[in-house]
Amino acid sequence: MASGKPIEVGIVGGTGYTGVELLRILALHPGVHIRAVTSRADAGRPVADLYPNLRGYVDAVFSEPAAEDLGACDVVFFATPNGIAMKSAPVLLEQGVVVIDLSADFRLKDADEWARWYGEPHACPELLDEAVYGLPEIRRDSIRSARLIANPGCYPTAVQLGLMPLLENRLVVTDRLIADVKSGVSGAGRKAEMPLLMSETGESFKAYAVAGHRHWPEIVQGLVQMAGEPVGLTFVPHLLPMIRGIHATLYAAVIDEPGDVQQLYEQRYRDEPFVDVLPPGSHPDTRNVRGSNRCQIAVFEPQGSGQIVVLSVIDNLVKGAAGQAVQNMNLRFGFEETTGLQAIGLYP
Amino acid sequence: MASGKPIEVGIVGGTGYTGVELLRILALHPGVHIRAVTSRADAGRPVADLYPNLRGYVDAVFSEPAAEDLGACDVVFFATPNGIAMKSAPVLLEQGVVVIDLSADFRLKDADEWARWYGEPHACPELLDEAVYGLPEIRRDSIRSARLIANPGCYPTAVQLGLMPLLENRLVVTDRLIADVKSGVSGAGRKAEMPLLMSETGESFKAYAVAGHRHWPEIVQGLVQMAGEPVGLTFVPHLLPMIRGIHATLYAAVIDEPGDVQQLYEQRYRDEPFVDVLPPGSHPDTRNVRGSNRCQIAVFEPQGSGQIVVLSVIDNLVKGAAGQAVQNMNLRFGFEETTGLQAIGLYP
Amino acid sequence: MASGKPIEVGIVGGTGYTGVELLRILALHPGVHIRAVTSRADAGRPVADLYPNLRGYVDAVFSEPAAEDLGACDVVFFATPNGIAMKSAPVLLEQGVVVIDLSADFRLKDADEWARWYGEPHACPELLDEAVYGLPEIRRDSIRSARLIANPGCYPTAVQLGLMPLLENRLVVTDRLIADVKSGVSGAGRKAEMPLLMSETGESFKAYAVAGHRHWPEIVQGLVQMAGEPVGLTFVPHLLPMIRGIHATLYAAVIDEPGDVQQLYEQRYRDEPFVDVLPPGSHPDTRNVRGSNRCQIAVFEPQGSGQIVVLSVIDNLVKGAAGQAVQNMNLRFGFEETTGLQAIGLYP
Amino acid sequence: MASGKPIEVGIVGGTGYTGVELLRILALHPGVHIRAVTSRADAGRPVADLYPNLRGYVDAVFSEPAAEDLGACDVVFFATPNGIAMKSAPVLLEQGVVVIDLSADFRLKDADEWARWYGEPHACPELLDEAVYGLPEIRRDSIRSARLIANPGCYPTAVQLGLMPLLENRLVVTDRLIADVKSGVSGAGRKAEMPLLMSETGESFKAYAVAGHRHWPEIVQGLVQMAGEPVGLTFVPHLLPMIRGIHATLYAAVIDEPGDVQQLYEQRYRDEPFVDVLPPGSHPDTRNVRGSNRCQIAVFEPQGSGQIVVLSVIDNLVKGAAGQAVQNMNLRFGFEETTGLQAIGLYP
Known part of the structure; x- marks a missing residue:
């Protein structure tokens, strides 16, 4: 077709x-x-x-x-x-x-x-x-033959891609994962609501829904499948004074000496057209992926307190929504997976 | 080729x-x-x-x-x-x-x-x-055979496209044109200079170079050629607290009853792939053309004081620089004029 | 009292x-x-x-x-x-x-x-x-004894203070004044309306209400009183991707050689506690007056086309609304005019 | 005096x-x-x-x-x-x-x-x-008689005030504290450096210095004194696309059932003029304290994974720098502690 x-x-x-x-x-x-x-x-x-x-x-x-x-x-x-x-x-x-x-x-x-x-x-x-959960990086084959595809949420995409290699390889303590995640306001949708006004969200920053956010069970469900065991996750979303982009900062305590985590990430995502593991020491800007279907990831091995820190960025409207949906459509209908999704991040 | x-x-x-x-x-x-x-x-x-x-x-x-x-x-x-x-x-x-x-x-x-x-x-x-001044909307044929193409400045592109139909048709008084133009900070380039810091340009707005800006003679030169007579122009550039986009607000006093100016603009640009005249009453947002090679124009017939007001927006880095340069390359080398320039404005 | x-x-x-x-x-x-x-x-x-x-x-x-x-x-x-x-x-x-x-x-x-x-x-x-129009710079005495004070609009404050010395001294052609005015989004108020969302107004810029804005008759009424003759005004408001601040760029054609306009402005506002005429060549940033009750003004004598250009900035919520209201209250109730209004602009 | x-x-x-x-x-x-x-x-x-x-x-x-x-x-x-x-x-x-x-x-x-x-x-x-470390909330008496006051860094102020009640009361595991902290760009100072340009920092978000930041030893030194024992801290700073404001999101695992943490915070800071503990369920915006010397704090008791989450916001230039310095001067010279520091946060 x-x-x-x-x-x-x-x-x-x-x-x-x-x-x-x-x-x-x-x-x-x-x-x-x-x-x-x-x-x-x-x-x-x-x-x-x-x-x-x-x-x-x-x-x-x-x-x-x-x-x-x-x-x-x-x-x-x-x-x-x-x-x-x-x-x-x-x-x-x-x-x-x-x-x-x-x-x-x-x-x-x-x-x-x-x-x-x-x-x-x-x-x-x-x-x-x-229903097939439409995260191609973990469920590509099921998507190819699905009737009903549940396109992942924006936060869950950034968090799951960020933690996947650690959980699949059982490198980290799974009962106290932390996802401190920041989103541009377009993630809240196009709704005439007071808290989304420019005068309310511009030049300011805040956390929200610390007591519980709907993306929490979706993320946990995904992490449990990767880890093959129960998962404890503290998830704190924040609202950025900008329009597009999600940045997840992820904290996971290592179990033992974790080995070469950088290499692990590079191998896990080597064949993924839309996941780009940055060189050691890099810090991804959300603008790198603005308007593009990419997820960029950087991973830092433990500082003092035994935590691996993973940084994962996407454009919430592309890889976090519409772009991933088209990626899923491409898979389902036999198009090249990247068709229509070649746009390069708009910098500056 | x-x-x-x-x-x-x-x-x-x-x-x-x-x-x-x-x-x-x-x-x-x-x-x-x-x-x-x-x-x-x-x-x-x-x-x-x-x-x-x-x-x-x-x-x-x-x-x-x-x-x-x-x-x-x-x-x-x-x-x-x-x-x-x-x-x-x-x-x-x-x-x-x-x-x-x-x-x-x-x-x-x-x-x-x-x-x-x-x-x-x-x-x-x-x-x-x-050297051929590379504004395809007025010099397409010369560009096709040029050895040396002078790609227009960002302000001059927005202003000239905005005033062209009025001047070519001699509808307005040419000795007191006004161009009140606003640019995102990327127009100032990537230079480590204090006035371009986020802390200096964010959440604030100002005019600059009111006493004289280098784009003034470039614009005047172009307007004179369109009008076929001398031109008096007051040009005031401003710096917007945003990254990409130019918005020119242009004021020109009509000579007589100007006729259907909307139709005039639509006809002038009917075959232009990158100039889009909006329906009457529209106000173009710069974001409409963010990342795209388009110029969007709206024209308002006289209010009280006999002034036609033209609004003209471009992305300063695309139609105001790199996109227009590729458009010129396409013309010069026989590519379809729009090749590589199909990107749609990134909204929101 | x-x-x-x-x-x-x-x-x-x-x-x-x-x-x-x-x-x-x-x-x-x-x-x-x-x-x-x-x-x-x-x-x-x-x-x-x-x-x-x-x-x-x-x-x-x-x-x-x-x-x-x-x-x-x-x-x-x-x-x-x-x-x-x-x-x-x-x-x-x-x-x-x-x-x-x-x-x-x-x-x-x-x-x-x-x-x-x-x-x-x-x-x-x-x-x-x-009702006394509460612009203290022109109506201070009436305010002191008013029962009913009509606090001026934000655009009208910036425009009237910017043009006052020119009109009072009959230096400019009054039938084709131009006010190109830009406002932060807080000027639109705290209303749950789609066009005021951060995703709609951030990183973008546009004109609005070019065909007619409610502040036009208010401004014209004020200018007529200053000039003592009919006035023609083209007024174009724009929405800035920021929260607080108005910047008016005003164009007026000189009648004859206008003399030392800088000195005229300085003298006119010498005793005004909240109008600050900047030194020649300055360009006021709106941030200079963020959170303060000041209006800062710069004036540029004619470039090529015989136009005086005036730049006038205020904080739309302070001198353009609440601050001016308190200034009026101070005058009316015999407080020192600057009481409660000493805050210095928040920079950066 | x-x-x-x-x-x-x-x-x-x-x-x-x-x-x-x-x-x-x-x-x-x-x-x-x-x-x-x-x-x-x-x-x-x-x-x-x-x-x-x-x-x-x-x-x-x-x-x-x-x-x-x-x-x-x-x-x-x-x-x-x-x-x-x-x-x-x-x-x-x-x-x-x-x-x-x-x-x-x-x-x-x-x-x-x-x-x-x-x-x-x-x-x-x-x-x-x-040298007396000038954080009045923990060292007020020493400041009153100090010759040499070391005014705290901006990040350390937000983090220490956020964690102080937990550490002083030994409620949390001290060897794996996490501080995910976000700062406006003015925190980087007024330096003509490329990464601080509006085109580089606007509409984008990133972490930086994940491998190690100079505020880390300062924070650790302070936390150790509060806790009376060694402390393990993972500290990740981020750059916000805005000018003023710091938001610290702090994660600390509880040792046992922690009791009424909200009340603990309220009591600890009851007499502090510049620390404001918000009601349960609140999420402080950085704008609440823009231009003011306040620190606003909210505390959330454990979600699933046993973590207390503390949100702490300051204006990095005021409580995080100049305001705190004046607070220290007031203490040292016998002024009322709040003199000159009464400004209310500029909203919106």
């Missing part, structure tokens, strides 16, 4: 930041045709009206979700708030459509845990088991 | 922001091979060491300018401070190399005026007449 | 940025007692809960406007959206309370013009004539 | 950010007279020329250090780069001048450790023992 007729793509909830980012990427993807972009709030309005950066690249008009025959698409992306995809996905799956959900609806395997963190019962718990 | 063997490209002065931006664009251009990137200060250092966003895309190592046989290139870009290109270009031109100069050395036609504004005599005044 | 018992102060609408800024200033003012701070939305909540910077300085709890005996105050500030003060002021005035309105309700003298720009009939047109 | 004649103050190295911040604070301090402000680079230039925010408040002219009779001052502040104060302090102390050093010269007790981290032998190791 990688050559020949383009695949038909639908996007549900195209007005948020992950939606417009999907459009920015897919508009230049040689193998897709954007068939429908739905938005209840902006139905009838040309996409490029709302997003003038897309003028001339995207001709689509936002449509009512109901008005579209999404069942005729090959793949439908959900770039919707949590709780929407789980209501629509079952019908689409029955119609043979591949569903890639950028929300949290299919990320957790345990329906009760989902209900606890998201405040309502899950609408189709029977699909949770089938 | 557009198909077949890639052309050989040299970049002199690759460590500044226009240099790295050239690399970001050329690294994905299908028709070029980057043969040499010179930098006196960083010779011997891999380019991607200095610019980690280019890791895996650019293998080049910075080299001493003298050490390179730039004469074997098809085209050499000068991304150097003013005063360098004029000393090296003559030799390269004799060797049959096309020179695209991103500095100011060949922009002014009058050597005395050049000397007045740049503080030293011009090194090769005999080339000023031949 | 300047010594002895503090005056009783009420603030209506204390949850916006001008409200919290009033509190920040008044909390350290030695001559006032904050008796009531009302807010319909946050009634019952301690002020310092919402604004943790005020913890320990302001003990007040937001109250329902209706629940307060504002009539027992000496002065009531309205820091409300437009259209509120005009409904409540008459009753307070009857009770002998001095009203200082930071909204636009009493700024225009012409009730029809008010209705045209603000979209509803004025509720008490009979008070418009009595 | 608190009433009567003002004390005579000298500032050595007044052109950096801590220098101008000292001037901003001292200019409004009722008990001091600024006798001299020295700067080798800017000697002869009025202070307000370089810092237009100080126009009208500070009349001083920068002078050559040698040209001043600093020995006639009551107190001299060193706002110099490391390595200067240690050469000048001994003479001043002999002349009976109190020295408050804002650099690192007298912070470490161990001269060898100082030499290791600062790259040269210490010039007066015999004074290290006498």
